[in-house]
Amino acid sequence: GIEPIGPQSVVLRGHALPHAAPLLAAVDGVMAQAPLRHLVTPGGFTMSVAMTNCGALGWTSDRRGYRYSAIDPVSGQPWPAMPAVFAQLAGEAAAAAGFEGFAPDACLINQYLPGSRLSLHQDRDERDLGAPIVSVSLGMPATFLFGGLARADKTARVLLRHGDVVVWGGVDRLRRHGVLPLKDQPHPLLGGRRINLTFRKAG
Numbered sequence: 001g002i003e004p005i006g007p008q009s010v011v012l013r014g015h016a017l018p019h020a021a022p023l024l025a026a027v028d029g030v031m032a033q034a035p036l037r038h039l040v041t042p043g044g045f046t047m048s049v050a051m052t053n054c055g056a057l058g059w060t061s062d063r064r065g066y067r068y069s070a071i072d073p074v075s076g077q078p079w080p081a082m083p084a085v086f087a088q089l090a091g092e093a094a095a096a097a098g099f100e101g102f103a104p105d106a107c108l109i110n111q112y113l114p115g116s117r118l119s120l121h122q123d124r125d126e127r128d129l130g131a132p133i134v135s136v137s138l139g140m141p142a143t144f145l146f147g148g149l150a151r152a153d154k155t156a157r158v159l160l161r162h163g164d165v166v167v168w169g170g171v172d173r174l175r176r177h178g179v180l181p182l183k184d185q186p187h188p189l190l191g192g193r194r195i196n197l198t199f200r201k202a203g
């Protein structure tokens with residue numbers, strides 16, 4: 001079903017379940033070309049979440065700042081192409097949430113292990129903030145934190161499970177958000193991991 005979590009954000013519970021096997025095969029393919037890495041923030045902290053990307057642009061970070069790049073700084077090569085099953089699911093989920101014609105040019109792949117977390121932040125490195133973000137959760141469950149535009153705003157908690165798809169756009173696009181430290185609750189397909197795909201129009 002469709003579950004609103006904000007004025008212009010919805011959870012599509014279990015929406016990716018029918019596509020889990022091809023999605024995971026495609027994730028393995030991307031990781032073989034562009035291995036997971038722990039990025040360093042401009043402040044000098046190493047992120048507990050491991051990341052890679054596919055699509056024309058990939059999100060990366062180092063001591064010089066956050067940015068989107070067409071080249072994977074680890075391989076010196078372009079990021080792997082966006083698998084068709086990724087683009088298809090993202091476009092179809094966005095349309096189901098009322099955002100027609102979403103054509104992502106970037107997919108950030110986040111891997112969480114027990115204890116990995118993502119502190120509250122805003123996503124504002126994308127050129128077109130009118131485009132939504134679509135996220136797909138796979139593997140172990142996570143508690144997603146959804147705050148407001150201001151640091152002082154209260155945060156709501158949303159449990160995201162294997163197969164859940166979330167679409168965030170419009171007035172919710174710049175809300176602060178994060179992920180609580182992952183508990184160890186092994187998943188039958190993925191074991192002790194959570195994989196999150198976030199689809200963006202970055203360029």
Ligand code: MD3
Pocket residue numbers: 108110118123133135144166168172173174175176177178179196198
């Ligand atoms: C709400 N990832 O990669 S996905 C991120 O579960 C990120 O890995 C989290 O936050 C994760 O930047 C959450 C959902 C998400 C992504 C972007 C958003 C929610 C968002 C941008 C605006 C509002």
Ligand code: FE
Pocket residue numbers: 121122123177
């Ligand atoms: Fe984010």
